Amino acid sequence: MPAPASAPAPAPPSPHPLRTRPFRLLFAGRTLSLLGDAAIPAALALAVQEATGSTAALALVLACSMVPKLLLLPLGGVMGDRFDARTIALAMDLVRCVTQLVVGVQLLGGTPSLAVIASVEVIGGAAGAFATPTAAPLVRGTVPEAGLQRANAAMAVAHSASRVGGPALAGALIFTVGPGWAFVLDAASFAVSAALLCAVRIARVERPAPGARPSVLTDLREGWREVRTRDWYWSSLIGHSAWNGAAAVLMTLGPGIAVHRLGGGAAWVALLQTGAIGLLLGSLVADRVSPRRPVLTANIGLATYALPLLLLAAGAPAVVVIGAYGLAQAGLGFLTPVWETAVQRAVPEHALARVTSYDWLLSFAAMPLGYALAPLAASTWGPGVPLTVAALVVAACCLGSALLPGVRRFTGGPDPVAPAGAEAVSLPGTR
Structure with a gap:
């Protein structure tokens, strides 16, 4: 036998x-x-x-x-x-x-x-x-x-x-x-x-020969097609943009509130340092934890930024606001490597720089908007209103992404269906 x-x-x-x-x-x-x-x-x-x-x-x-x-x-x-x-x-x-x-x-x-x-x-x-x-x-x-x-x-x-x-x-x-x-x-x-x-x-990425390259405008359109045909990606970009706009609101109005309500400039410094520590801890957790549904988990973590905004608007004690900000920054620290890994695995190599550039563009563009609108709204209705609105927008955009099937089903591997016109390019010897 x-x-x-x-x-x-x-x-x-x-x-x-x-x-x-x-x-x-x-x-x-x-x-x-x-x-x-x-x-x-x-x-x-x-x-x-x-x-x-x-x-x-x-x-x-x-x-x-x-x-x-x-x-x-x-x-x-x-x-x-x-x-x-x-x-x-x-x-x-x-x-x-x-x-x-x-x-x-x-x-x-x-x-x-x-x-x-x-x-x-x-x-x-x-x-x-x-x-x-x-x-x-x-x-x-x-x-x-x-x-x-x-x-x-x-x-x-x-x-x-x-x-x-x-x-x-x-x-x-x-x-x-x-x-x-x-x-x-x-x-x-x-x-x-x-x-x-x-x-x-x-690792080398195969690219078209110089004579076969499309125009820059065509490259931009193809990069945008890579974005819009992935609902897990474009919906998350809306959340990232909302987060950065809300961060600009907090950075604009927060120092004044800290000085007048939370006990002075030391409270604001403590909030920033706690946030930096939370960011570091979130990154360390991401080194050890690989969520089964990375985009969904990361977006839920990003939604915690609504907590310090609401608490600051409600006049909560300094220690509570500071703790909530540290938690929110830990969510950001966790999101960053998890999100980047998901994108690097799902998006073809030949389009990766264009796709990530749209992420950065929307994130950066929302910040000047937050810087400009926050003081205007605060001077008209008080700081509580823009802080509350920013909190609701962040929560709605980040948690709302869970309604999309692509966000719920995405498990971190290559997309099962590549966007039209986009062929995956292998990296010889490494993939």
Whole structure:
């Protein structure tokens, strides 16, 4: 009698992505540039204040960075899909290295020029528009399929940690050697990131020959078709946009409420720090937990942002508002790697940069709207009204996505039916 066949041995667990050289180099470079960037907001505000003494000037400088980024993001997605993502990211790191160095030299020279700073921010914003859509293709091209969520979680942890440590680093530099050195440090971080990218090997994505490429407008339309034919994707983008608009409302009205109702500026600082810690904890949870229905779970977590908005509008005690904000940020920290992994697995490689650029575009575009409308509404009806409306919009958009079959059924693998005209492109040797 033949011996019964033995059960197949379980597959060995895949190594953590940080054990692989390509992703480790990518992670190191992104972490350094994130930390350098996290020190910039405080240094930029102080630099503009020293140069002009005007808050309006600071708003102008911030707009000079945001507007070109918004306008050029879709084009950045097209370029990220047409050309090598690593090359584009490397080039944009070098551009931002130069722009930050120019501002740093201006400040160290003691005669900062608002015109120079604003011009440099325009260039830096444009570079960001081309660099941002390369993030997803770079991760997907350096990590095997099984390790995508852990890789995205590691990136999210680095981002969260920079949010915690960046302000402290900025303060140390500003109050010891001056804000100019924060820009020099950021320039150095981009230079190191570019050097590390030179050594990164990413999986090749087959693209049309230069002579066979469609027009840019056709590429934009095809990218949008990839978005609109996936109900789990476009419905989530509405939630992301609502979240960012609501975050702008909270960031605009929150400081004043904290000062007058929650016990002063210390309460606002505590809220921001608790949020940064919550963001980090949510990212760490995403490294260990893989939900069966990732988009549905992540959107429900994102809906928790309604809690601090409602509590702030209702005049809840500071400790309750702060705790709710930490929970809401943990939901964001969990969503980011889970969402990025879902997108990287479901969207064909040749369209990934364009698809993610639309996500960033809608997210960024909602923030200026929140910044503009919140003070207008607060001056007419009081701060409770815009906070409550923002909370209801976030809850409705994020929880409402569960009504769509694609959100409920999506389990994190490739889409069962690809959009018309979109053929999946394999990454030789890695997928």
